[in-house]
Amino acid sequence: MKRNYSKLWIAIVVLLLIQAGLQMRIFPLWVRNYAPKQATPVGLAPEQLLVAVAGFREFMAAILWVRADGFFDSGNYDAVLPMLRLVTWLDPHNLDVYSTGAWHMGYNFTDESQRSDRRYIPMALKFLEEGIQNNPTVWDLYFEMGWMYYHKIQDPVNAVPWMQIANEYPDMIPARRHMLAHSFFKAGRFNDAVDHWAKLFLDAEKDRGKDWEANNTYDVRQNNLEDTILDLLRRYGPNPETQPPIDLGFDATVKVVRPRVLLVEGKLGIPTIGARVTVILRDKGRTLQYSPSALKTFTFEVDSKLTYMQDSLAVREEKFRREIDMSKDPKMYPFKAEEYEVEFIFEPRYASPNIQARIGSDGVGMYDARYLELAREKPSPISVPEYAKVSDALRRELANPTRETTYYRVRKVITLTRADILMLGQRGE
Amino acid sequence: MNATFAIAGATFGEAVRKRILMVILLVALLIILISPAFEPFAAGRGARTLIISFGFGVIQLAGTFIAIIMCTSMIPTEIERRTIYTILSKPVQRYQFVLGKFFGAVGTLGFMYLMMGIVFLIASRMALGGFDPQILRGLLMFFFQSSLLAAVVLFFSTFVSPLVNYFLSGGVFLMGNLLSSFLETIQRNPEVTPITRIPVQLLTVILPNFANFNVQNPIINPEQMLTDETAYLVQTIGYAIVYIALLLVASMLIFNQREM
Incomplete structure (x- = not known):
């Protein structure tokens, strides 16, 4: 035995x-x-926190997501935020939650006049960064991050790196690949834009005739390639249509008409319709840092003392004018600082094509005696997650960006005091 | 070997006649069958996530309960009723008795997973209009998870009472589900000293790791790109078989030495 x-x-x-x-x-x-790549703020993984729901983790997340959708439909946006946190703890691989949640933070918190509360944008970027860390092998969230820079922040220079990462994934939706070319173009990287369109066009040629979608993709890419080359030739080739530069004669004024209500007006000598001037009011010396690294850890709390308003003013007959009422949203515009900057900017990168045809997409065809300035931009370094399906060359390039792009813009800054805006000592507060 | 299969057959017959196991199975089947009712709550991909995750949750929970309830009393009941003396007085070795009991339990689990799997596939097809073969992968891994749990329970049942076994097996299952994520968390934390890390690493390689079988997340979120998926599945199934063999040998060792 x-x-x-x-x-x-x-x-x-x-x-x-x-x-x-x-x-x-x-x-x-x-x-x-299978492991969640990022721990929750308390330093524990969802399995450890929620062992009680073990096999129902994803189900609980899905139910909460449905509930969050209900809050969203009823306009209870504040209630959506903690739901987003819970859902992503429970199921960090649900891409919809990250992309929709970031969109929600970036776009849906608005004042009475539908102006976005831009204090939520760094939060949206941080949320997307967390999603990327949890899902590094999927292209979707890199694209969403790029889109946030491209569309919401209107920063094509920082949109390019994220679009480049997404573009390296072979399963990316073909039409989404076009955004990299658009980002290159807006960022002033014209050669890269043409190269990318040409590459996409050659790829589409291989599948031409396969089905309706493949033919459509081919047509779209061919048109975009031709249009990009033609635009560049017209604007920067021999006998460019952008020369001689037009004098914008830019100016802007701001007047406090009631407590927390500003009347902004000015002129911009763009001869065609469709130009827009951006106006930003913010605490003096404080800019919003549009970067995931702006926040150390993810939080739903915005800086309740910071006032930041951004609006876009339409130019008609070379003039713009609008009354900006910030009196109905004291939480969004707390006016706690002593001094404020009101900044007026016209930049050509996001102007309509008919305007860009005259002044160029980098502003070489515009001139202003007082407010013209040359802006220089370089993308922020990105540390691509370890498991991302990205080439080593791109990884190195993004970690240490060297390429700088330049463009012309007109910019005027006016300083106001808190007493001015609140009309203290007058009829005001 | 015939004796082993005879015991396995008898164990299977006995298990499927147990009312509590059948009630758990029927409740699980009913809940899975009504899961398409979630569809109106969320459109498109949301509905898919709800229905598939709910189905997997119910199946995993039912599988866990069935494995624990069925195996806890398997050997102690035979001793209590003294039927074990009748069996062992015949030309049946003790190891054959343990093996037979385990194979009977695995057969029962297989039957129950088959039932739940068929209903789950029908329900998901009804709700989503298509058959997702990836579901089978999740079901297979849950089956191996429950089989490993059954081996753990059977091992404990050779030397502890059923009541203690419930808590002991439940605790091991819970620990086995947490260890990997715990180790991963502390490995990422540079402040954790080797004095803390090494015991967790040791426990992770010694205790049965049930988290290896929780592969449902990429099936629920199909956009995920997995690395060496086949290698992972093969190794995990291999792990389950080796660990089950280990527990069965340990059970035989203890059962052989037991005074009866």
């Missing part, structure tokens, strides 16, 4: 070693494929 037991003991030891070896091989793959 003793001999049998010793055999059993040997078998136990051997099996224990084999299973330990297997577990050591499985663990790195488990970490790569």
Whole structure:
């Protein structure tokens, strides 16, 4: 009997070693494929926090997401935010929650006049960054980050790196690849834009005739490639249509008409319709840092003391004018600082094509005696997540960006005091 | 070997006649069958997430309960009723008795997973209009998870009472579901000293790791790109088989030495 037991003991030891070896091989793959890549703010993984719901983790997340949708439909936007946090803890691989949540933060918190509360944008970027860390092998959230820069922040220079990462994924939706070319163009990287359109066009040629969608993609890419080359030739080739530069004669004024209500007006000598001037009012010396690294950790709390208003003013017959009422949204515009800057900017990168045809998309065809300035921009460095399907060359390029782009813009800054805006000592507060 | 299969057959027959197990199965089947009712709550991908995650949740929970309830009393009941003496007085070795009991339990789990799997596939097809073969992968892994749990429970049942076994097995299952994520968390934290890390690493390779089998997340979120998925599945199934063998040998060792 003793001999049998010793055999059993040997078998136990051997099996224990084999299973330990297997577990050591499985663990790195488990970490790569199944583990949440980012811990919750309390430093625990969702499994540890929510062991009680074990097998129903994803189901609980889905139910909460449905509930969040209900809050969104009823306009209870504040209630959506904690739901987003809970859902992403429970199921950090639900891409819809990250992309929709970031969109919600970036776009849907607005004042009475539908102006976005831009204090939420760094939060949206941080949320997307968390999503990317949890889902590095999927292109969607890199694209969403790029889109946030491209569309909401209107910063094509920082949109390009994220679009470049998304573009490296072979399963990316074909039409979404076009955004990299658009971003290159707006960022002033004209050669890269043409190269990318040409590459996309050659790719589409391979699938031409396959089905309606493939033919449509081919047509779109061909048109875009031709239009881009033609635009560049017209604007920057021999006998450019952007020369001689037009004098914008830019100016802007601001007047406080009631407490917290500003009347902004000015002129911009763009001869065609469609130009827009951006006006920003903010605490003096404080700019919003549109970067995921602006926040150390993710939080739903905005800086309740910061006032930041941004609006876009339409130019008609070379003039713009609008009354900006900030009196109905004291939470969004707390006016706690002593001094404020009102900044007026016209930049050509997001102007309509008919305007860009005359002044160029980098402003080479515009002139202003007082307010013209040359802006220089370089993308912020990006540390691409370890498991992202990105080439080493791009990884290195994004970690240490060197390419600088320039464009012309007109910009005027006016300083107001808190007493001016609140009309203290007058009829005001 | 015939004796082993005879015991396995008897164990299977006994298990499927157990009312509590059948009630758990029927409740699970009913809940899975009504899961398409979630569809109106969320459109498109949201509905898919709800229905698939709910189905997997119910199946995993039912599988866990069935494995624990079925195996806790398997050997102690035979001893209590003294039927074990009748069995062991025949030309049946003790190891054959343990093996037979385990195979009977696995057969029962297989039958129950088959039932739940069929209903789950029908329900998901009804709700989503298509058959997702990835679901089978999740079901297979849950089956191996429950089989490993059954082996753990059977191992404990050779030397502890059923009541203690419930808590012991439940605790091991809970620990086995947490260890990997715990180790991953502390590995990422540079402030954790080796004194803390090494014991967790040791526990992760010694205790049965049930988290390896929780592969449902990428099936629920199909956009995820997995690395070496086949290698992972093969190694995990291999791990389950080796660990089950380890527990069965340990059970035989203890059961052989037990005075009866």
